[in-house]
Amino acid sequence: MTHAASKPVAHATDAPIFVDRVALRVRDLDRVGDFYQRAIGLDRVSGDGETLRLGRGGKVLLELRSDPAARSYPAAAGLFHTAFLLPTRAELGGWLRHAAQLNLRIEGAADHLVSEAVYLSDPEGNGIEIYADRPREMWERDGATVRMANARLDIPGLMQIASEWRGAPEGTVIGHVHLQVGQIPEAERFYAGTLGLDLSSRMPSASFYASGGYHHHIATNTWNSRDSGPRSADSAGLAELVLSVTPERAAVLGQSEFDDPWNNRIRIEERR
Numbered sequence: 001m002t003h004a005a006s007k008p009v010a011h012a013t014d015a016p017i018f019v020d021r022v023a024l025r026v027r028d029l030d031r032v033g034d035f036y037q038r039a040i041g042l043d044r045v046s047g048d049g050e051t052l053r054l055g056r057g058g059k060v061l062l063e064l065r066s067d068p069a070a071r072s073y074p075a076a077a078g079l080f081h082t083a084f085l086l087p088t089r090a091e092l093g094g095w096l097r098h099a100a101q102l103n104l105r106i107e108g109a110a111d112h113l114v115s116e117a118v119y120l121s122d123p124e125g126n127g128i129e130i131y132a133d134r135p136r137e138m139w140e141r142d143g144a145t146v147r148m149a150n151a152r153l154d155i156p157g158l159m160q161i162a163s164e165w166r167g168a169p170e171g172t173v174i175g176h177v178h179l180q181v182g183q184i185p186e187a188e189r190f191y192a193g194t195l196g197l198d199l200s201s202r203m204p205s206a207s208f209y210a211s212g213g214y215h216h217h218i219a220t221n222t223w224n225s226r227d228s229g230p231r232s233a234d235s236a237g238l239a240e241l242v243l244s245v246t247p248e249r250a251a252v253l254g255q256s257e258f259d260d261p262w263n264n265r266i267r268i269e270e271r272r
Contacts, residue, residue: 012085012173012175012217014212015211017217017245017246018173018212018214018243019173019217019218019243020242020243021055021060021242022061022062022079022242023062023065023239023241023242024062024239025070025235025236025238026065027068029064032064032122032123032124036062036064036122039099039102039104039120040128040168041095041166041167042056042062042168043055043056043168045059046060051063051064051066056168056171061172061173062174067236069234070234070235071236072124072237073231073232074224075225076228076235077179077228077229077262080179080221081127081129081177082129082174083117083177084130084172084174084175085131086132087132087171090162091132092158093159093161095130096118097165099118105120106118106120107120109153109155111149111150111151111152111153112150113134113139114133114139114215115132117129118130118131124236124237125237129178133175133215144199145199145200145202146216147201148203148215176217177241178218179220179241179264180220180221180225181221181222181225182228183222187220188207190261191209191260195253195258195266196252197209197218198211200214200215201215201216205221205226206220206223217243228262238264238265240266240267241266245271246270246271247271250268
């Protein structure tokens with residue numbers, strides 16, 4: 001595939017609904033917080049010993065909530081990964097060089113046609129994606145759906161154009177969040193029906209949901225969690241997913257908090 005120049009492209013936040021931030025329940029606040037600052041390049045925005053808020057330019061992207069008694073259930077519903085969107089390919093290349101210098105364990109990488117992505121996990125197993133979008137005019141569409149794939153990522157090409165890594169660049173956002181659920185039809189009824197997101201793509205055992213023509217703001221899959229029931233109250237991992245919505249969408253939704261069928265908490269914040 002021909003690559004676009006390394007310049008900013010339209011953000012996931014150019015949409016009536018987008019991911020504002022993610023809150024995680026973690027057992028070791030200091031260790032996990034250090035990882036997101038050191039490895040992902042987020043800054044400390046605020047904290048009180050029980051909670052640590054991390055982001056960029058004063059904007060909170062990730063909130064870590066301390067709960068030493070929380071338990072991990074890898075095959076249960078919950079978080080699959082939080083996806084941090086970088087503004088350019090050059091910055092994704094810069095992060096790859098940074099990851100190599102830190103000897104981070106990379107768990108996967110893919111060219112999704114609409115984006116280029118690298119995968120890893122934090123110290124407590126919460127999945128992370130670091131990615132950069134291709135310009136929207138390069139995305140292939142079939143009516144209302146967007147074509148995505150899992151092709152080989154051109155890592156040498158990204159490293160060749162890498163910019164100097166000085167922490168998460170200005171403009172970094174959470175582009176999307178991928179969730180583990182028990183059943184795809186039930187997930188589609190909630191995320192496309194109740195929340196009113198567009199069903200933007202389907203893959204085996206996974207569905208993708210978007211707003212404003214983006215490739216996806218939320219995804220759900222059953223790859224590890226097929227037929228799982230509601231999450232246990234003592235679960236580590238996802239505490240809540242906060243969506244920013246326009247006043248018009250907020251009025252249609254009519255409430256500020258939802259739980260999906262697996263007790264993944266979705267909070268709605270009206271955009272000012």
